[in-house]
Amino acid sequence: MLLALLILLLMAGGIASGFLARVSHAACRWLALITVTIAFAIIVSVWIDEGLSMTQTDSWLRDLYIPWIPSFGIAFHLAMDGLSLLMLALTFFLGILAVLVSWKEIQYRVGFFHFNLLWVVAGITGVFLTMDLFLFYFFWEVMLIPMYFLIGIWGHENKQYAAYKFFIFTQASGLLMLLSILALYFIHGEQTGIYSFDYFSILGTTLSPETGRWLMFGFLIAFIVKLPVVPLHTWLPDAHTEAPTAGSLLLAGLLLKTGAYGLIRFVLPIFPEASASIAPVAMLLGVVGILYGAMQAYSQTDFKRLVAYTSVSHMGFIMLGVFAFNELAMQGVVMQMITHGISTGALFVIAGVLYERIHTRDILRMGGMWKKVPFMGTVAMIFVMASLGLPGLGNFVAEFMTLIGAWQANKLFTIIATAGLVFATAYSLRIMQKVFLGKNIEGHSMTDLSLREKFILVPLCVVIIWLGLFPQQVINAARPTVANSMHAKNHTAIHQEAQTNHVKYTSAFTLEKGGSHEHE
């Protein structure tokens, strides 16, 4: 029940703060802040409840099953395992910061803004929790549409173009996923006689290699557009650049992660053979993304666009790691999802606070800021270092595990990806040089971080350092999920998993399916 409550809380909070803005803007902001904070507190309490070390092998922590449209086999089925827990903690953490970061920036249609903000967060929460494919598609759309408004209404100069582009890319790829979902639904129904969108039943579907591959592409394209993977990335620089700070924060921190999450939760377990067969190509795309993103980042002069391309580069590691098919790389991917959310989110916040002060994002017009804003400079230095993978900060742990895992799968690609770290150094240091070091050419004068901005950035610093020095809790939390998605190659493991946890509605056909497998 807790899980449904989380989503309802956010949606209700969104509506309420939307209306409250007619009374008072401040009250609207406070309500939005309180709503997300409550959600965060709930997740933290669940984490503490489950034991921070999370050593148990059972992967499902919470489960909620309410039939919704039984005649079509659609259920309101939410479940949470370690991976969802981590992603939700990240979601609400960044959600709090997104409200805080908009405190001064958004002065126009405040109520509608916060409504959209909370609904994006609710949509993301749904995506991370849903175990019903129909519902999954529903939440996938719920997070898309409010985001479109966030970019289109409160964005910068070229906002409409960016919003369209964002919408069309994600919507078109999402429709392919819907096709695949429907196909899976019917194939599974024909095979077992039970028509259901339930994740755990779908998992047991046998697909011929050819069908499996085509259906997988539907999911894969939706997810790698979101991730994004070169050459499907071009919506991202525009969306990031034009979005308001909170929008960029949520895009980089969370929306991209739903793509990675989809790969781990759906693509690998449902299509183990098909995804194994495209692994080399997928890893290649990852490597290309790492290098291409880094090269593009180096030439950008718009601060936010630069950071957007670094995201493309960092997300390449996710492709590389997911399709390396081993625990180490996959743990690296989970870690990367979190640390990238923190570090890139922080860089967007810094771009935002700079923009509020000097009204430009052009790094060629900045320089020598350190003298004026040493605090901001120090914070920026930490996240620039995180972005180039300095050990001691979370991103290093992620990249190191990904690379050392990927090495077991493909040596050449790993070498190239490792060389990508040199390019990461080049573009990261360029940010520092152009913005904070050198001479203050235009003589900007500005004030250092305000208390509110410190409240946003200092926790981000603490978390990224904490993750760099004590990442084990995150790794432990993700371990069961990671192990399952790995064993997905071996169908029986999934079956047992499904049986032990969801006997009440999956047992009938899992047993049957288990039998049919032996004949293969």
Add this chain to the structure above:
Amino acid sequence: MIKLLWLIPTLPFLGALILILTGSRLSWRIAACIGAGSIGLAAILTILVGYDFLASGKEAYLHVAWNWFQAGDLSTTFSFYLDSLSMVFIFVITFVGFLIHIYSIEFMQEDEGFSRFFAYLNLFVCSMLILVLADNLVLLYLGWEGVGLCSYLLIGFWYTEEKNGYAARKAFIITRVGDTAMAVGLFLLFTVFHTLNIQDILTQAPLLWTTGASMAVVIGFLLLGGAVGKSAQLPLQTWLPDAMAGPSPVSALIHAATMVTAGVYLITRMHIVYELAPLAQLWVGIIGAITLLIAGFSALTQFDLKRVLAYSTISQIGYMFLAMGVGAWSAAIFHFMIHAFFKALLFLAAGAIIMALHHEHDMFRMGGLKNKLPVIYWTFLIGAASLAALPFVTAGFYSKDQILWLAWAGEKGNLWFFLAALTGAVVTAVYTFRMVFITFFGEAKTKISHVPGMRITVPLMVLAALSFAGGFIELPHTLGHFTLFSDYLSPLLPAVTLKEGIETTEWTIQLVTAVLALGGLYLTYILYVKQPQLSNEIKSSTFELHQFWFRGWDFDALYNFVFVRPFVFLSRINKNDVIDQFYTGLVQITEYFNSAFVKTQNGVLRWYVMSIVVGAILILTISLFVQP
């Protein structure tokens, strides 16, 4: 006391943390106390821990602080491993570091970034200590990158100058190229051993590999890649001369005494792998030999005092690599320690001179400082004598003589290594005394504006004493045969096996070395004091070569041409992302069709009637030919 080992890196870390968190709010005095005090305490603690460690007689002590991360087979810890090798390093790091911190209090007194400077310096000492105390390669890599970060921050410390920022980025990026090789080396080591714990790897390696195993060779080369980056050896040496943009204490601590020798530490630490990979080890020696020569020749032509010292550092580390290449591990470490003393001394003295002369770096605008800055002169002279390895009285003689001798007599030594080292010795003597004569002799060309105080002179005198007396803890067979240092390292680092029947030549080699060093000194004396016009004539007759050496053998130009410019060009030209053109193209096609079809909807009735008729005819025709 040995249980407090973890405090040694922790103290500088806390110092850095306090200084960073308080920003520049602390007064000069308090910032100096925290900055230098933390290193001072660490140095005292090092003595106590070292005493305990020696008294215990154990080979090693391990302190596990916490488990860092563990996933799959990979398990890493935050743990510190103390043995005789890391003992030497932490001793040098904390002691030389402390002296340099004391010096910096006066040197940086007027700088507005005073506490920022000490914060970075403390963070550096912390990272360097972690590097040498790490018990696994991932933690070592943390220290390794940490010192790289601090080096970047400190080279670019005076950040308003564009060229300082450039030098800082250059240093970071070039060392990262080496680090990439090293990281791949770690992946390979992990694949082979399923652990990255150094001691586990070293115990398992001889069981798993026979001498010359190809995997060992590949790993040896990859780790060497990391080492050449950090230690500024060929082909990644180009960042170090530019790194002199940082304040002088930084050059002394990071770019002379400690960080740049991290490569030496890494290879010595992994010496068992290199013993199993003779080819990789041979290349360690070859790189050392070539580097020491090309850097030495470049040093001959520089006019910036600090750049002479920078090239000299590259050259001296070349000696250490040469020593490792012939398996003379303890000789390499001995030279590291002595070099740390005299090179830190030379850099600090050079800094004091530069400060005294209004930030004048050009030696040819100095001159005549012998009588004006006597303390600096004498200490610099001792350091220079040690660097030039003047026979019998200087520490540098004993450490370098050992390398020369083993390059000749060691089983893995050969004539080429020996000749390179010998030529290098002459070149060293020449560029060293060229520096001394130009700077301190002749007539004064710039006025002195600042006379160094106690905080500068005392560290210089201590380092001078060490550069002079430090050599007597290890004397060759022929001169007293006192082997305290190599005995101390012997259980860990094996001694060199000599070629048969070669012992008798040791006297001859020593004599040759001594004569060459003195000969170099005399030659320089003639060229720069007796007949200065001679040196000018030589310079003008070989101007092309002189410039070539001056530019560091044009490595910068080569790398710019081959790597930097193509990358920047590609990245600039594609700034607007060619892939996006495809999607824009799609949009344009759609819009084209849109405008085409819009034209059909023109509101003219006869057009509509006509299109209905044409459509009907088409459908009928098709249905005639295509039977369902």
